[in-house]
Amino acid sequence: MDKLLKTIKKLNINADQYEICGKEIAKLKYWKFEDENKKGKLILMTSINPTAAGEGKTTTAISLADGLNYIGKKAILALREPSLGPVFGSKGTATGGGQSIVEPMERINLHFTGDLHAITSANNLISATIDNELYWGNKLNINCEKIIWKRCMDLNDRSLREVEINIKKNLKRKESFTITAASNIMTTLCLSKNLNDFKQRLENSIVAYDNDNNPIFMEQLKITGAVLALLLYAIRPNLVLTKYNSPALIHLGPFANIATGTNSIISTSLGLKLSEYTIVESGFGSDLGFEKFMNLINYQNDLVPDCVVMVITLRALKLHDDFNNSFKHLEAHLKHVTLYNLNLVVAINFIEGDSVEDLKKLQEWLGANNYEWEMNNGYNLGPKGSEELAKKVIKACDTEQNFKPLITPTDSIIEKINKVVKNFYYLNEFIIEDECLEKIKVLEKSEYKDYPICMVKDHSNIDGNITKDKNYVLKIKNVEVNSGAKFILVYTNNIFSMPGLSKDANYKNIYLLDYKIVGLK
Numbered sequence: 429m430d431k432l433l434k435t436i437k438k439l440n441i442n443a444d445q446y447e448i449c450g451k452e453i454a455k456l457k458y459w460k461f462e463d464e465n466k467k468g469k470l471i472l473m474t475s476i477n478p479t480a481a482g483e484g485k486t487t488t489a490i491s492l493a494d495g496l497n498y499i500g501k502k503a504i505l506a507l508r509e510p511s512l513g514p515v516f517g518s519k520g521t522a523t524g525g526g527q528s529i530v531e532p533m534e535r536i537n538l539h540f541t542g543d544l545h546a547i548t549s550a551n552n553l554i555s556a557t558i559d560n561e562l563y564w565g566n567k568l569n570i571n572c573e574k575i576i577w578k579r580c581m582d583l584n585d586r587s588l589r590e591v592e593i594n595i596k597k598n599l600k601r602k603e604s605f606t607i608t609a610a611s612n613i614m615t616t617l618c619l620s621k622n623l624n625d626f627k628q629r630l631e632n633s634i635v636a637y638d639n640d641n642n643p644i645f646m647e648q649l650k651i652t653g654a655v656l657a658l659l660l661y662a663i664r665p666n667l668v669l670t671k672y673n674s675p676a677l678i679h680l681g682p683f684a685n686i687a688t689g690t691n692s693i694i695s696t697s698l699g700l701k702l703s704e705y706t707i708v709e710s711g712f713g714s715d716l717g718f719e720k721f722m723n724l725i726n727y728q729n730d731l732v733p734d735c736v737v738m739v740i741t742l743r744a745l746k747l748h749d750d751f752n753n754s755f756k757h758l759e760a761h762l763k764h765v766t767l768y769n770l771n772l773v774v775a776i777n778f779i780e781g782d783s784v785e786d787l788k789k790l791q792e793w794l795g796a797n798n799y800e801w802e803m804n805n806g807y808n809l810g811p812k813g814s815e816e817l818a819k820k821v822i823k824a825c826d827t828e829q830n831f832k833p834l835i836t837p838t839d840s841i842i843e844k845i846n847k848v849v850k851n852f853y854y855l856n857e858f859i860i861e862d863e864c865l866e867k868i869k870v871l872e873k874s875e876y877k878d879y880p881i882c883m884v885k886d887h888s889n890i891d892g893n894i895t896k897d898k899n900y901v902l903k904i905k906n907v908e909v910n911s912g913a914k915f916i917l918v919y920t921n922n923i924f925s926m927p928g929l930s931k932d933a934n935y936k937n938i939y940l941l942d943y944k945i946v947g948l949k
Contacts, residue, residue: 435675436667439504439702446667449541452532455664456677458694459622464701468502469825472733473709474718476761477889479744480518484525484777484807488739488814489709491528491806492775492821493674495814496705501822503674504703505530508681508691508711509544509666510537511609513584513927516935521948522681526807528814530668530676534945543680544582544608546662550655551613555579555603557649558635562595568644572601574637576908578925582608586928606925610686613659615882616912618680618692619728623656623663630655633912646912665695672811675702684711685887686925688720688913693729705825712887714738714764719852722768723835723844724880724915732831735771735824737817738762739804742782742790748889751789760854760890762799767851769832771824774801775817780808800824837878841868841907844881845918849902853891858902867907876909876916884919892921 429451436446436454445460471492475483489505496503507530510522521537523530530536539545554577561568581588588605595601608614612633620626631647638644646652665679679695682688689711690696699706710717718736726732740758748757765772774794776787794801802820805813834851835844842860849855860868871877885892893900906919929935937947 431669431673432667435669435673439675441702449666450535452668453535453541454667455541455661456667456698458663458665458698461698461701462622467700468704468706469734470696470700470731471705471707471821471825472718472721472736473707473739474714474736474761474765475712475739476744476758477713477715477748477887479747483739483741483744485709485739486522487524487526487528487807488737488775488777488804489707490524490530490670490674490676491804491811491814492737492817493676493707494528494670494672494806494811495818496822497672497674498811499815499818501705501818502703503705503707504699505670505674505676505678506691506695506699506706506708507676507678508709509540509678511544511607511681511683512538512582513607513609515948516929516938517584517927517933518930524670527671527810528806529671530678531671532668534948536668536678537948538945540678541661541666543662543666546658547611547613547617548580548582548608550658551580551608551611553654553658554613554635554646554649554651557651559593559595561649562599562601568648569638569640570636570644571639571641572599574641575601575635576637577612577635578604578606580606580608580611580613584927584929584933586924586926589924589926604926606686607683607927609681609683610925612910612912613655614680614682615687615910615915617659617663618682618688618690619725619913620663621693621697626659626663627652627656629912629914634909663694665692665698682711684717684720686884686923688724688882688915689717690721690725693725696731713890714761715852715890716883716885716887718764719848720882722833723848724882727833727835727880728914733770734829735773735821736765737821738765738772738774739777740774741777741779742786743779745790751786755790755793757890759797764852767832767834769830771827771829772800773817773820773824774799775804776801778803778805778807835880841871841877841881841916845883845904848881848883853885853902855891855902858904860904864904864906871907871909871916876911879909879914879916881918882910882915884917884923884925886921886923894921
C-alpha cells in the first residue's frame, strides 16, 4: 500500500478524492477533479490485425508509460478492464506481460473491483423489469418481438445467442444474450461524462417498441434509480500501478469488434488532468478500435490524439505480408492513421526469437517510406527497453498536426458506412440487405440520424472476409440504435455479440497450486 499511497501523493490526489480497495487498488472520485482545467497530451495505441494471442498493445502501452516516467516525464495509463470471456477464452489476460505488467494481475483479471459484475447485474435487472411488465398486464403495450434490450453475461457462451424464455403460461418470447463487454450498459457508461450525463443517457435508452411501433424508453420502466444505485461505484475509475510504479487507470472494457473498444471517457479525461501524457489503448487492429476512436469517441468528445502508436510484430506481419516484396497489410493500417493527418510512431514489439534479417527488412521499409519507428523491448528489459520509444513519442506529441476528420455531421447513415468501408476496409462496394435498408430509411427520418456509427466486424482481417471468398462483398445485415450511448450499431456479415469458446480455450490452463492461481497468462 505504501507504493500506491506514494503515487497518489505524487499525482496530487487529496485524501477526499479516493477510496482504498485493498492494498494495491484505489477508487477515484472523478467528480472532485471536474474543476481541474489542466490537459496533458493524449497518446493512442493501435495495431495491425492481431494474432489469436494479440500483438502486445497493452504490453507496449504499459512499457511506454514506464519508459516515459523513467526519463522524468509524468505519464499515466488509461486502460480497459479485462473481460472474463477472453481470460478463459483464447486471448488470456489483459494486464501486459514480462516486465511490462500492471498489478495485481490475478485480481485485475478475475473480478477486480466488481465493475463488470455490477454492469451485468444492472443490465439484466432492466431485462427482468421488461419481462415483469409483460407478466403484470403489459400496460406499456410492449411488442414481444421488438424488445431490443438484451441480457448479458461476462463469459463466452455461444449457447446463449438464442434462447426462449417463459414469461408466464401461454406467454413466451425469444431472447439473445450479449457478452457484458458489448452490452448497452457498458457502452453507455463508457461514453458518459459523469453521473448526471449517465442518468440522462439511461432514461433516453430505447429498450423496446410497442405494438404501434413507438419506442419505449427506460424512463418508462421507472428503473433508472435502481440502475444508478447498482453502478454507483462502478462509475469510479480504478487506480493501480505497473510493476515499475507507473499509475494506471483501469476502467470498463467494451470490445472493439462489437462495441467501442476503448476505456471510459471518465478515466481518459481524468488521466489528462493528472498527467503530462495519458496513454489509451484501442482494441484489436486499427480497422476497429482506432476507427471507432476517431469516428465515434472523438466525434462525441473532441479527443484528438497528439500521437498514435502503431504496434506491430513480425509474428503478425508474417500472417499477411511478404517480407521479400511488400508490406501491403502494414501499409493499409498505417494509412488509417495518416488519413487524419495525425502524428504517428511505429513500435516494433520485440519477441524473443525474432529474425534479425526480417527486422532489418522491416526497418528499411519503414525508413524508406518515411515512417517514424522504434524498437520496443519493454517485455524483457522493463522501462529501459522502452526509453527510446518514449523519446520518439514525446517528439511526435510536440509536432504540430493538422487534424482532418473523416465523418461530418452532414453525412447520411449510408454515407458514414461508405466512408468507413472505403477508407478502412478498402472495399469499393457493399450490400445492404433489404430489411436493413428499410430500417436505415426510418432512422434517416428520426432524431437519431446524426448519430455516429459503430461497425460490428470480424477482427482477424481488414475487410471481414473470414472465408477468403474470391467474389467477396461485405454485407450490412442489421442496424440498431443505442440511444443511451448515442450511436448506431451496424452489423456486418455474421458477427455475433456473444463469442464462443475455442477448442483449446485458456480455461484448461488455469488452476490453483498452494492457494496461488497458476496459468493465468
